[in-house]
Amino acid sequence: MIKTVMEGEGAIKLFVASSLDEFKAERNELEYFFSQLNNILVKRGMFVKLILCEGSSDAMVDGRMQDAYNDEIRSCDILYVLFRERAGSCTIEEFEVAHQNMFEAGRPQIFVMIQRLGRDDELSEALCSFLGRLKDEFEHPYSFFTHIDQVKYDMLCNVAKSLPLDIELKVEESGIFVCGSRLAGIDAQNGAQAVF
Numbered sequence: 001m002i003k004t005v006m007e008g009e010g011a012i013k014l015f016v017a018s019s020l021d022e023f024k025a026e027r028n029e030l031e032y033f034f035s036q037l038n039n040i041l042v043k044r045g046m047f048v049k050l051i052l053c054e055g056s057s058d059a060m061v062d063g064r065m066q067d068a069y070n071d072e073i074r075s076c077d078i079l080y081v082l083f084r085e086r087a088g089s090c091t092i093e094e095f096e097v098a099h100q101n102m103f104e105a106g107r108p109q110i111f112v113m114i115q116r117l118g119r120d121d122e123l124s125e126a127l128c129s130f131l132g133r134l135k136d137e138f139e140h141p142y143s144f145f146t147h148i149d150q151v152k153y154d155m156l157c158n159v160a161k162s163l164p165l166d167i168e169l170k171v172e173e174s175g176i177f178v179c180g181s182r183l184a185g186i187d188a189q190n191g192a193q194a195v196f
Helices: 002-007 024-044 065-075 089-105 125-136 148-162
Strands: 011-018 047-052 078-083 109-115 143-145 169-172 175-178
Touching: 011 024, 011 065, 011 089, 011 148, 024 047, 024 148, 024 175, 065 089, 078 089, 078 148, 089 109, 089 125, 109 125, 109 148, 143 148, 148 169, 148 175
Parallel strands: 011 047, 011 078, 078 109, 109 143
Antiparallel strands: 169 175
């Protein structure tokens, strides 16, 4: 049944584009979070396939590995692009591929989020330039977050909107609940804070 759900109408493909080194710990947290979410969803015939670059096999392609990631992006339903201090060329390329595919094929939905830095931290010139392009060239919005649980909650809300069946989301002091089951891997206090 799980294989059927993973490939069927109840499956959502979500690709996370980010700097591998800047978001290594957070990407591990996302893997755990979505495995917990899928434990709840698969019982209802739904599944979220989380795609992370480091989870792809080098054996899957002859040639440039980024081309394989770009193919994954073209076939995904949702793309999250995460930035902290830097904007690497691969992450920017992944956004550009998704943006072009969105206009040509109607997907993926694209969400760009930047982690709010401390006062002493500075954004790289490449990231500042890309944020300018987002505004002027792509006319694409972006938001800020302070904690990875805000990203998880945002992803959860957007996945819920994309699933073929309604799923109940409930935020309580004791946690976040999906279809009546408490979702592990996210703190309700951090996650349900507004993304700005």
